[in-house]
Amino acid sequence: MEVRAKKALGQHFLTDLKAARNIVDALETSPGASVLEIGPGMGVLSQYLLEREDIDFKMIEIDKESVNYLLSHFPKAYGRVMEGDFLRLRMDALYKGPFSIIGNFPYNISSQIFFKILDCRDMVPQVVCMIQKEVADRIAEAPGTKTYGILSVLLQAWYDIEFLFGVGPGSFCPPPKVQSAVIRLRRNSRTSLGCDEALFKTVVKTSFGQRRKTLRNSLKPLVQAKAQREGWTEEYMANFTAAPIWELRPERLSVEDFISLTLQLS
Ligand code: SAH
Secondary structure (H helix, E strand, C coil): CCCCCCHHHCCCEECCHHHHHHHHHHCCCCCCCEEEEECCCCCCCHHHHCCCCCCEEEEEECCHHHHHHHHHHCHHHCCCEEECCHHHCCHHHHCCCCEEEEEECCHHHHHHHHHHHHHCHHHCCEEEEEEEHHHHHHHHCCCCCCCCCHHHHHHHHHEEEEEEEEECHHHEECCCCCCEEEEEEEECCCCCCCCCHHHHHHHHHHHHHCCCCCHHHHCHHHHHHHHHHHCCCHHHHHHHCCCHHHHCCHHHCCHHHHHHHHHHHC
16 A cells, blocks of 8 residues: 655655665765654655665654555664654754754755754754755855845855755656755854854844845844944944945855854844
């Protein structure tokens, strides 16, 4: 018995075994590495990962029917598959050391998955995942492109990101309405941003919240808050935002530019 695809869970099962193999091969692991698969479904990726004796492999799957499928088709899945919601998983309770993440992510929650990974980025050295191509483009994109956005900046601050390959709808059952792509994220060497991290996030989110506006306009509330704290005159405030960077729209700014803005606004 196959698993009946549930739309609400983002279930599109990959049927292209060559693509599945390539995804698994894209994950670089050293002996003894811990690997967590998000949303194994019917195990198209897991079947290869379960064969690997050199890694500590676990899976988390929200769908009971998929969990039962895995257990009845792969004896090695016993003790390795958790039934549950990745977004609620206490990763620090499950792992004491680093673990890499792999998966054909449920597209409807891929951004939430990335935000959760960012929250424990120092434990996650690598992520190989399939997501909607549009999101992959956005995440892997350099500044200056139309799709560059909040997630691009926040992920690029901590990860080196590679676009690996695209996968068409025909490689899935049922086929999704969108194109898919596989990306690899590798934790970069950054240990700190060198600025207040909460403010950095606020600056990035506020800027992209009104992405058609210049930073001078979109970040006005943050500049005003600083002006009030420091007791600036109107004139001083106007001078403060006279530099060319304030004339730009957020999609033109690199991670370093956002750090510099954050330092100015601290
Ligand atoms: N890896 C499989 C399935 C991909 S579809 C394949 O490539 O064929 C996405 C999978 O994620 C589904 O099995 C779905 O049930 C599961 N899923 C959806 N939301 C989840 C969540 N919050 N936590 C864990 N798994 C989830």
